[in-house]
Amino acid sequence: xxxxxxxxxxxxxxxxxxxxxxxxxYPIFLNVAISSFQLYHKEYINRISIIVIPAMxxxxxxxxxxxxxxxxxxxxxxxxxLFIIWLSTFFxxxxxxxxxxxxxxxxxxxxxxxxxxxxxxxxxxxLGCIILIISTN
Numbered sequence: 001x002x003x004x005x006x007x008x009x010x011x012x013x014x015x016x017x018x019x020x021x022x023x024x025x026y027p028i029f030l031n032v033a034i035s036s037f038q039l040y041h042k043e044y045i046n047r048i049s050i051i052v053i054p055a056m057x058x059x060x061x062x063x064x065x066x067x068x069x070x071x072x073x074x075x076x077x078x079x080x081x082l083f084i085i086w087l088s089t090f091f092x093x094x095x096x097x098x099x100x101x102x103x104x105x106x107x108x109x110x111x112x113x114x115x116x117x118x119x120x121x122x123x124x125x126x127l128g129c130i131i132l133i134i135s136t137n
Contacts, residue, residue, distance in 0.1 A: 003069065004133055007062040011127045014055055021048070022120045026113045030106065037104045045097060060086075066133075074129045081126045088119050 025044065032040045063082050066075045096112045099105070 003062055003065050004130065004137075007059070007066055008127075008130050008134065010055060010059045010062055011123065011130055014052075014059060015123050015127050017048075017052060017055070018116075018120045018123050022113070022116055026109070026116060029100070029109045029112070034104050038101065041097075041101055045101070056086075056089075070133065072133065074133050078126050078129045081122045081129070085119050085122050085126075088115070088122075093119070 025048075029037075029041070060082065063075075063078055067079055092115045093112065096108055096115065100108045100112065
């Protein structure tokens, strides 16, 4: 397996995860009883982190390696998309999760859902770049 194939697998995995989170997990937050929300949210964070953190780290590594070995416009776009995904994760989604964990507020959850569309779209676009690289080689 070469680096572009590994990148395709990892990015496809992350697209699958983000779509499930966007369409299923985050909207369900609005239906969890307030009395049990903190526990539910804490369990969600603990479980999703086990899956997402290693995948995002591997995605970063494969993208950097791709930049080194295949410095094309598509790879540069992938790097930009990945950078924005990480910025969004650390400066939008994580702070919202921290607020939600401290205090259940419908507005926070709605902001989480809306702001997460950015990451969803960016991961899909990044996958598109990988597919373009594969199809042009």
